[in-house]
Every structure is written in C-alpha cells, then in structure tokens.
Amino acid sequence: MLSARSLFQEIVDDDEAYRLFCSIAASGEAQGGWENGRIAALLPASLRDLAPKVARHGADEDKHGRIFQALLRKRGLTPTDVPRATDYTMLLERRGIGLAHDKLRRDEPLGELDVITYLAHSRVTEQRAADQMALLTKHFGDHPEVGRAIRMISNDETNHLAYCHEELLRLAGAGHGRTIQRALHECAHAEIAVYRDVSLAVMEHMGRLLKWPGTKSAALTAGIAAVYGYERLGGWRRMVSLRMPERRNALGGPATSAPEFA
Numbered sequence: 369m370l371s372a373r374s375l376f377q378e379i380v381d382d383d384e385a386y387r388l389f390c391s392i393a394a395s396g397e398a399q400g401g402w403e404n405g406r407i408a409a410l411l412p413a414s415l416r417d418l419a420p421k422v423a424r425h426g427a428d429e430d431k432h433g434r435i436f437q438a439l440l441r442k443r444g445l446t447p448t449d450v451p452r453a454t455d456y457t458m459l460l461e462r463r464g465i466g467l468a469h470d471k472l473r474r475d476e477p478l479g480e481l482d483v484i485t486y487l488a489h490s491r492v493t494e495q496r497a498a499d500q501m502a503l504l505t506k507h508f509g510d511h512p513e514v515g516r517a518i519r520m521i522s523n524d525e526t527n528h529l530a531y532c533h534e535e536l537l538r539l540a541g542a543g544h545g546r547t548i549q550r551a552l553h554e555c556a557h558a559e560i561a562v563y564r565d566v567s568l569a570v571m572e573h574m575g576r577l578l579k580w581p582g583t584k585s586a587a588l589t590a591g592i593a594a595v596y597g598y599e600r601l602g603g604w605r606r607m608v609s610l611r612m613p614e615r616r617n618a619l620g621g622p623a624t625s626a627p628e629f630a
Contacts, residue, residue, distance in 0.1 A: 370584070370587055370588065370591070372503055373507040373508075375588075376504065376507065376508060377406075378574075379574065379578075380508075380511070380514060382577065382578055383443065383445060384577045385574055385577045385578055386443065386445070387440060387445045387446075387447070387448050387487035388448055388573060388574070388577065390436045390437075390439050390440050390445075390447070391436075391440070391447040391448045391449075391450055391572075392450050392454050392570070393432075393433075393436045394432075394433045394436035394437050394440075394447060395433075395447075395450045395455070396455075396457055397429045397430070397432035397433035398429070398430065398433040399435065399457045399458075400426070400457065401426045401427070401428075401430035401432075401433060402416065402426070402428035403457075403466075403467070403469075403472060404422050404423070404425045404426025404429060405423065405426040405430075405458070406472040406473070407422050407426075407467065407472065407478065407483075407486055407528065408420075408422040408423040408426060410472070410475075410476070410477055410478045411477070411478060411483065412477050412478055412479060412480060412483070413477075414480060415480065415483050416558055418483070420619075421531060421535070421618075421619040421620065424619040424620075424621070424622070424623050425490075425531065425619055426530055427623035428524045428527075428528065428619075429625050431524075431623060431624070432521050432524065432619045435517045435520070435521065436517075438517075439513075439517060441513060442513070443513075443590055451569060451618045452572065453546065453566070453569035453574060454566055454569045454570050455566075456562060456563070456566045459562045459565065459566065460489070460493070460558065460559065461564055463561075463562065464558075465489055465554070465555050465562075466485065466486065466489035466555075467482055467489070467557065469488055471549060477543060478532055478618040481530060481547065482546075483539075484536075484539060484544055484547055484548055484551055485551055487532055487535055487536050487539070487548075488548060488551035488552045488554075488555050489551075489555050490528065490532045491529070491532040491533065491536060491552060491555075491607070491610075492552065492555040492556050492559050492607045492608070493555075493559065494528045494532055495521055495528040495529060495606065495607045496559065496563060496607075497525045497528070497529075498522070498525040498526055498528075498529045498564070501518065501522035501525045501526075502522060502526075504518045504522070505518055505519055505522045509522075520624075526615070526618075527615060527618035528618070528619070529613070530613035530614070530615040530616075531618045531619045532611055533610055533611060533612065533613045534550075534616065534617070534618070536548055536610055536611065537610050537611075537612060542608065548610075549608070552607070552608040555607075556604040556607040556608050558602060558603075559604075559607065560596060560599040560600060560603075560604055561596070563596075563599075564592055564593075564595070564596040567592045567595075567609050568589065568592055571585065571588050571589070571592065572585075575588075
C-alpha cells in the first residue's frame with residue numbers, strides 16, 4: 369500500500385535515494401538562508417526593526433542546511449548535484465514569486481512593497497514547509513537516524529510560519545491589507561503549480577533510483593495530480609489566511625545551533 373510513511377521509508381533505506389533527498393533539502397535551505405540574510409541587510413529604514421527576525425530566519429535556514437549535510441556525513445555520503453527540475457526556490461523565482469536574486473545582490477535598500485512581497489512569499493512557502501515537516505514528524509519523529517533532525521526543523525518551521533502571520537498582520541494594520549492579500553493570492557497560485565512540478569520531478573528521479581514499477585509511478589503521478597486538483601479548487605486558501613499565532617514573537621530570540629549527528 370502506498371503511503372507517505374512507506375515512501376519515505378524507502379528513501380531512508382536506500383543510500384542513493386537518501387543522498388538525493390538530503391541534497392535537495394540542503395540546497396533549498398541554503399538558498400533560503402542566503403536570501404534572508406540579504407533581506408535583513410537591505411531592509412528600509414522604516415522597517416529596520418524587522419532585521420533581527422529576518423536574520424534569525426536566515427540563520428535557521430542555514431542551520432537546516434547544515435543538519436541535512438550532517439545526516440549525509442553520518443552515513444558516509446557526500447552531496448549530489450540537485451536536478452534543476454527539483455529546485456523549488458529557483459522555479460518560484462522564475463515565475464516572479466518572491467524577491468529576485470538579482471535585486472538581492474545589489475546594495476540598494478529594499479522598499480516597503482519589497483518587504484511585503486518577501487513576507488507573503490514566506491507565508492506561503494513556510495506553510496508548505498510546516499505541513500511537510502508535521503507529516504514527517506508524525507511518521508518519523510522517533511526514527512533513530514532522522515527523528516531528532518525532523519523534530520528540530522519542524523519546530524523551526526512552525527516558528528517561521530507564526531512570524532509571517534504576525535508581521536503581515538502588523539503591516540495590514542498599518543494600511544497594507546489589500547496589497548498583502550494580492551501578494552498572497554499571486555504567490556499561492558504559483559506555488560501550488562511549482563510544488564506539483566517539483567513533486568513530479570522528485571518522484572521521477574526517486575523512481576529511477578528505487579526501480580519503481582510503472583504501475584507504482586503511475587499511481588504516484590495520479591496522487592500528485594489529485595493534490596494539485598484539490599489545492600487549485602480551494603486548498604490554496606489555507607496559504608493566504610492570516611490569524612494571530614499562538615507563538616508570539618516566535619523569532620524574537622537568537623537562533624539555536626545545529627546539533628551534532630555523530
């Protein structure tokens with residue numbers, strides 16, 4: 369029977385599939401760390417109070433990248449090249465979602481609209497990350513090899529999502545509500561399509577590594593299409609709602625260090 373648990377167990381049990389999974393995850397987290405670091409440095413004077421939280425967000429993402437690298441080292445594996453079709457961050461940028469890397473490489477202050485764009489992008493993508501990590505925690509939170517890492521990353525993603533809700537609500541209260549909703553809707557509709565495409569690409573690569581039969585690949589393709597259909601019909605709305613989180617000031621303190629996985 370196909371399930372999220374059985375599929376991830378296959379990946380964890382196979383060195384090459386596990387190597388690809390950790391490499392994709394590490395690359396995405398490293399990109400997120402760089403982006404947040406640059407945004408923290410370029411915030412406009414009117415929003416400089418956000419800088420410690422944005423920097424903390426970036427530090428957390430960097431930490432996650434190091435955790436996935438450490439999981440590879442623990443098994444005696446080295447990172448592998450990440451297939452372009454699985455690069456979630458790059459594909460979102462190509463669709464004009466979030467802040468372009470060209471803009472972030474310049475030493476020019478961002479505007480308030482740029483910060484709204486960043487937070488809306490983070491609100492949507494952190495929802496995806498939090499959902500995925502909650503699922504992995506449910507099934508593998510006690511796994512002897514990856515459980516500790518999954519629990520730590522899941523807690524951080526929940527903090528990131530809470531931070532996005534709180535800061536967007538603060539900006540909405542300052543008169544940016546319509547702009548925020550437009551940015552959230554645009555990002556969510558693009559994200560569900562990118563997530564579908566990346567899921568299909570990851571499934572294709574994993575299928576080759578794990579030698580899945582055609583029937584299994586076809587069933588997984590159908591499952592990915594079903595998720596996309598649900599999200600297109602209305603599931604995307606969970607990514608654009610805003611509510612004050614239970615965890616207030618979730619990124620108000622220093623980042624925690626990456627643990628050793630010796």
